[in-house]
Amino acid sequence: MRPTQILRGGGGSAPLGKHDHYLGDWGNFGGMKQKGIVSYGIAPNRQHPLAGAAHDAIFNTWRRFSAQVLYWAPPMIAGYYLINWAVERNHYLNSKAGRAEFGGKEE
Structure with missing residues (x-):
């Protein structure tokens, strides 16, 4: 039994x-050693999975940023100045001096 x-x-x-x-x-x-009993361990160099993560994140972010900044910064700057010019032009055309200069006609 x-x-x-x-x-x-x-x-x-x-x-x-x-x-x-x-x-x-x-x-x-x-x-005696039993069959079917499995034990797992972890290596000492794998016990700190986030060791140096903040340091690597800062320098990896800077590396990626510096590699891509010339692709998006010039169009962003040009777009900013274009929008700024359009807003200032609109304010001038709708002001007293702009209406007196153009007299109801648009360029």
Whole structure:
């Protein structure tokens, strides 16, 4: 007859299997190496996965920014000056001096 699940879960020195071998109480494993028990470990150099992340983020961001800034900065600056000119021109044309100069006609 097989031992019950309660006997397998610990509970002292109850024999388990045909070799009268048991795993032991909770937290006190002993005896021969058991089949099917897998343990995992982590290497010491992998225990700090975010080590240097802030430092690398700053310099990686700067590297990527400096590589792309000439693609988007000149059109952004030109667009800013164009919009600024259009707003100032609109304010002038709708002012008293602009209406007097152009007299209701648009250039």
